[in-house]
Amino acid sequence: xxxxxxxxxxxxxxxxxxxxxxxxxxxxxxxxxxxxxxxxxxxxxxxxxxxxxxxxxxxxxxxxxxxxxxxxxxxxxxxxxxxxxxxxxxxxxxxxxxxxxxxxxxxxxxxxxxxxxxxxxxxxxxxxxxxxxxxxxxxxxxxxxxxxxxxxxxxxxxxxxxxxxxxxxxxxxxxxxxxxxxxxxxxxxxxxxxxxxxxxxxxxxxxxxxxxxxxxxxxxxxxxxxxxxxxxxxxxxxxxxxxxxxxxxxxxxxxxxxxxxxxxxxxxxxxxxxxxxxxxxxxxxxxxxxxxxxxxxxxxxxxxxxxxxxxxxxxxxxxxxxxxxxxxxxxxxxxxxxxxxxxxxxxxxxxxxxxxxxxxxxxxxxxxxxxxxxxxxxxxxxxxxxxxxxxxxxxxxxxxxxxxxxxxxxxxxxxxxxxxxxxxxxxxxxxxxxxxxxxxxxxxxxx
Amino acid sequence: xxxxxxxxxxxxxxxxxxxxxxxxxxxxxxxxxxxxxxxxxxxxxxxxxxxxxxxxxxxxxxxxxxxxxxxxxxxxxxxxxxxxxxxxxxxxxxxxxxxxxxxxxxxxxxxxxxxxxxxxxxxxxxxxxxxxxxxxxxxxxxxxxxxxxxxxxxxxxxxxxxxxxxxxxxxxxxxxxxxxxxxxxxxxxxxxxxxxxxxxxxxxxxxxxxxxxxxxxxxxxxxxxxxxxxxxxxxxxxxxxxxxxxxxxxxxxxxxxxxxxxxxxxxxxxxxxxxxxxxxxxxxxxxxxxxxxxxxxxxxxxxxxxxxxxxxxxxxxxxxxxxxxxxxxxxxxxxxxxxxxxxxxxxxxxxxxxxxxxxxxxxxxxxxxxxxxxxxxxxxxxxxxxxxxxxxxxxxxxxxxxxxxxxxxxxxxxxxxxxxxxxxxxxxxxxxxxxxxxxxxxxxxxxxxxxxxxxxxxxxxxxxxxxxxxxxxxxxxxxxxxxxxxxxxx
Numbered sequence: 005x006x007x008x009x010x011x012x013x014x015x016x017x018x019x020x021x022x023x024x025x026x027x028x029x030x031x032x033x034x035x036x037x038x039x040x041x042x043x044x045x046x047x048x049x050x051x052x053x054x055x056x057x058x059x060x061x062x063x064x065x066x067x068x069x070x071x072x073x074x075x076x077x078x079x080x081x082x083x084x085x086x087x088x089x090x091x092x093x094x095x096x097x098x099x100x101x102x103x104x105x106x107x108x109x110x111x112x113x114x115x116x117x118x119x120x121x122x123x124x125x126x127x128x129x130x131x132x133x134x135x136x137x138x139x140x141x142x143x144x145x146x147x148x149x150x151x152x153x154x155x156x157x158x159x160x161x162x163x164x165x166x167x168x169x170x171x172x173x174x175x176x177x178x179x180x181x182x183x184x185x186x187x188x189x190x191x192x193x194x195x196x197x198x199x200x201x202x203x204x205x206x207x208x209x210x211x212x213x214x215x216x217x218x219x220x221x222x223x224x225x226x227x228x229x230x231x232x233x234x235x236x237x238x239x240x241x242x243x244x245x246x247x248x249x250x251x252x253x254x255x256x257x258x259x260x261x262x263x264x265x266x267x268x269x270x271x272x273x274x275x276x277x278x279x280x281x282x283x284x285x286x287x288x289x290x291x292x293x294x295x296x297x298x299x300x301x302x303x304x305x306x307x308x309x310x311x312x313x314x315x316x317x318x319x320x321x322x323x324x325x326x327x328x329x330x331x332x333x334x335x336x337x338x339x340x341x342x343x344x345x346x347x348x349x350x351x352x353x354x355x356x357x358x359x360x361x362x363x364x365x366x367x368x369x370x371x372x373x374x375x376x377x378x379x380x381x382x383x384x385x386x387x388x389x390x391x392x393x394x395x396x397x398x399x400x401x402x403x404x405x406x407x408x409x410x411x412x413x414x415x416x417x418x419x420x421x422x423x424x425x426x427x428x429x430x431x432x433x434x435x436x437x438x439x440x441x442x443x444x445x446x447x448x449x450x451x
Numbered sequence: 452x453x454x455x456x457x458x459x460x461x462x463x464x465x466x467x468x469x470x471x472x473x474x475x476x477x478x479x480x481x482x483x484x485x486x487x488x489x490x491x492x493x494x495x496x497x498x499x500x501x502x503x504x505x506x507x508x509x510x511x512x513x514x515x516x517x518x519x520x521x522x523x524x525x526x527x528x529x530x531x532x533x534x535x536x537x538x539x540x541x542x543x544x545x546x547x548x549x550x551x552x553x554x555x556x557x558x559x560x561x562x563x564x565x566x567x568x569x570x571x572x573x574x575x576x577x578x579x580x581x582x583x584x585x586x587x588x589x590x591x592x593x594x595x596x597x598x599x600x601x602x603x604x605x606x607x608x609x610x611x612x613x614x615x616x617x618x619x620x621x622x623x624x625x626x627x628x629x630x631x632x633x634x635x636x637x638x639x640x641x642x643x644x645x646x647x648x649x650x651x652x653x654x655x656x657x658x659x660x661x662x663x664x665x666x667x668x669x670x671x672x673x674x675x676x677x678x679x680x681x682x683x684x685x686x687x688x689x690x691x692x693x694x695x696x697x698x699x700x701x702x703x704x705x706x707x708x709x710x711x712x713x714x715x716x717x718x719x720x721x722x723x724x725x726x727x728x729x730x731x732x733x734x735x736x737x738x739x740x741x742x743x744x745x746x747x748x749x750x751x752x753x754x755x756x757x758x759x760x761x762x763x764x765x766x767x768x769x770x771x772x773x774x775x776x777x778x779x780x781x782x783x784x785x786x787x788x789x790x791x792x793x794x795x796x797x798x799x800x801x802x803x804x805x806x807x808x809x810x811x812x813x814x815x816x817x818x819x820x821x822x823x824x825x826x827x828x829x830x831x832x833x834x835x836x837x838x839x840x841x842x843x844x845x846x847x848x849x850x851x852x853x854x855x856x857x858x859x860x861x862x863x864x865x866x867x868x869x870x871x872x873x874x875x876x877x878x879x880x881x882x883x884x885x886x887x888x889x890x891x892x893x894x895x896x897x898x899x900x901x902x903x904x905x906x907x908x909x910x911x912x913x914x915x916x917x918x919x920x921x922x923x924x925x926x927x928x929x930x931x932x933x934x935x936x937x938x939x940x941x
Binding site: 006007008009010014015017018019021022023024027030031032033034035037038039040043044045046047048049050052055056058059060061062063064065066067068069072074076078079080082086088091092094095096097098099100101102103104105106107108109110111112113115116117118119121122123125126127129131132133135136138139140141142149168170171173174176177178180181182223227249250251252253254257266273274275276277278279280291297298299300301302303304305306308309310311312314315316317319320321322323324325326327329330331332333334335336337338339340343344346347348349350351352353354355356357359360362363364366367370384401402405410413432435436439 | 468470471472479480481482483484485487488489490491492493495496498499500501503504505506507508509510512515516519520522523524525526527528529530531532534536539541542543544545547549550551552553554555556557558559560561562563564565567568569570571572574575582585586588597598599600601603604608611612631632633635636637638639640641642643645682683685687688711712713714715716719720728730736737738739740741742743744758779780781782783784785786787788789790791793797799800801802803804805806807808809810812813815816817819820822823824835836838860861864869870872875889890891892893916918921922923924925926927928930931932935936937938939
């Protein structure tokens with residue numbers, strides 16, 4: 005009973021104060037026939053040393069780091085995490101607190117979230133950011149719910165096929181019972197062709213969603229898409245890669261109304277898919293339609309600057325069925341991590357990280373393009389690229405895994421017409437030696 | 452006045468409330484990157500590239516660390532203060548979980564690795580599915596939802612898909628008026644009309660109101676049991692029978708599982724589906740607002756509709772099963788909030804079957820003891836006894852002495868206690884919702900009870916001005932909402 009402090013004597017005294025005969029008697033309100041009259045069938049208790057041995061053994065069965073170099077991307081990336089991020093996030097004053105309902109007892113978290121919101125505004129070039137959503141996929145779905153509450157009489161959602169397939173699936177799932185029609189626009193050349201988009205835009209179009217860089221790694225025609233979308237009166241939603249903004253134009257600069265992102269890359273471990281960080285920013289005029297917590301600056305009764313949760317009438321605990329979203333618990337700790345990460349990098353660090361990604365990715369393409377492996381799309385890319393290969397892709401990936409490489413994503417899993425394609429990600433963390441050795445194993449696999 | 456508060460700041464060790472952006476100094480930086488070791492130089496076309504990188508602050512490492520460490524001291528947390536925030540289950544978060552969760556073999560697993568390369572991870576998640584099914588008394592579990600509210604939405608989407616497959620037109624979800632706000636908000640996104648069910652004078656579901664509103668159009672009744680008043684609804688068997696007789700489903704909001712784990716099971720009292728809050732019941736650190744993790748458990752006839760993938764076992768190999776043609780799809784990318792699921796798994800493995808039952812018993816004992824200690828000074832409208840939490844009311848104090856629930860909450864902060872949840876549930880005026888959890892000692896509960904009883908005797912005017920010992924007091928929330936400042940600007 006590691007974490008329970010009540011001794012037998014304590015329990016006796018407490019039961020007496022309560023007027024209960026026994027611990028079981030505390031549950032007198034639960035009808036006898038509904039009680040569980042046997043121990044739960046879960047494994048017996050472990051001491052810390054036993055637990056550590058068990059978990060270490062299971063961890064050994066996962067192929068990571070020196071057992072396999074990671075060239076996987078698709079929304080989760082092996083970027084470097086500076087030590088300061090872990091140092092701050094391991095302060096238990098942050099990680100064992102909860103939602104800052106009591107402002108006086110939560111100025112630390114509140115100010116950190118206000119700083120996070122500001123950093124995301126600086127990153128995206130947009131006016132306001134919320135204090136986090138769950139992750140990149142549901143952030144796309146939330147952006148559509150938000151768009152729908154801005155333009156209630158428009159119902160058609162246009163989303164490029166080059167958006168992360170799981171994000172599109174989340175959107176389909178969220179909107180299944182709502183008066184929305186989600187239409188996926190094909191991207192046969194690896195990007196959404198603005199001329200093609202033009203044919204689908206009409207007065208009923210609620211929003212247009214692109215991802216930039218997209219799931220294939222390619223850059224989209226974000227300015228042209230933005231102009232067309234604006235002209236139709238629809239809202240422009242962009243899913244972006246935060247690291248890419250060290251180099252690429254910011255969503256606010258090319259007309260995005262709502263920008264969302266997966267924030268895992270900002271100092272958060274991959275940990276098999278979560279917890280991650282859903283980023284959302286928008287133009288000021290839409291702030292009252294935004295989902296999630298917002299921290300605002302105000303003054304206390306002595307006129308001192310301080311921070312509080314604000315505009316809460318948007319939220320479920322006040323507005324219930326009419327709320328802008330059902331989100332309550334968010335990803336606060338990961339917003340804190342992202343804030344520390346962005347502040348640790350600063351403008352130059354972010355630019356250099358992005359430059360290292362793009363240069364190493366371009367180097368890797370040069371090394372991996374051999375007879376039997378060619379770029380699939382003739383587009384500029386950032387840190388990911390897609391190759392068409394002459395080999396059976398699952399077999400190739402398995403062979404490379406046995407050589408110590410998570411070589412890339414099999415696109416055929418989501419795109420039947422791209423079953424001979426692999427998408428490969430190269431972050432700033434990959435060294436030239438790792439890329440060279442990977443290229444050697446790759447060439448070997450094609451022999 | 453100004454001077455007094457400077458002194459207060461020093462006393463509470465708060466050196467600086469400067470913003471990062473105000474500390475920025477051109478040319479400083481914390482993180483440095485290695486020289487580029489590949490020869491490629493590439494310039495993006497002008498139309499793609501920003502002229503300058505984003506205007507982030509420029510700070511050195513010691514400034515950054517001092518800033519965030521000093522800020523952390525302006526928080527109350529479980530590790531520094533008793534935190535009886537009702538409905539949130541603020542129990543101790545074991546340190547061992549942080550070490551084990553950060554093992555490279557856990558933290559550095561990419562979500563799209565081939566199954567063969569993450570067998571250890573898949574084994575834990577497979578076991579977690581089974582364990583949560585057993586604790587629920589239900590057949591199938593999806594670990595995907597990121598938090599309780601997303602679990603609610605997922606389960607309601609599952610229910611909608613189930614009725615669609617049966618060709619039944621069910622448009623309504625019934626929700627007690629004492630429920631969390633997430634319930635109706637989730638039902639709305641799932642496309643349902645929500646209908647409130649009244650509470651009776653005992654704080655339980657008003658059966659007459661339920662019967663009056665129950666018809667063949669009802670898809671789901673969402674019940675929190677024990678409810679947000681900390682009461683186990685003794686009518687639960689009748690309630691679930693009524694719903695099932697009309698062909699509707701019963702959903703259990705599992706926010707209060709800390710009151711029943713190992714004592715009774717939602718499946719055994721008639722729930723067809725439920726969500727867990729792994730961060731509450733099974734100790735994921737709450738992270739100043741998140742992350743959570745909100746797995747759902749359902750009966751077998753609903754299992755085909757669960758989001759994909761689930762973890763399956765094939766011989767002695769574990770794999771992700773995506774072959775689920777009736778699935779609702781997915782509610783988030785990748786597998787789930789695995790970091791929190793791992794911590795839940797570590798906790799359950801540490802406690803074992805007896806420990807889990809002791810957890811529940813002591814959570815309920817601690818709440819009942821605290822209730823017994825304070826009821827001489829505070830009205831507790833619904834009962835002499837409770838489950839893992841209870842709701843006191845400052846209604847009489849407000850009437851007699853102009854002392855509100857908020858005054859009490861704010862004054863508690865002066866004594867080093869995080870405040871309980873106040874003004875929720877909505878069915879109790881001037882509500883003070885207290886959940887001590889099982890990880891607190893009798894001494895802590897006694898000291899807290901003494902403080903609560905002392906505060907009610909204090910001068911009302913003094914209480915209106917509280918807290919007095921913290922670095923700020925009573926922020927102007929109306930100003931914050933009327934003239935929103937949501938970011939720093941140069």
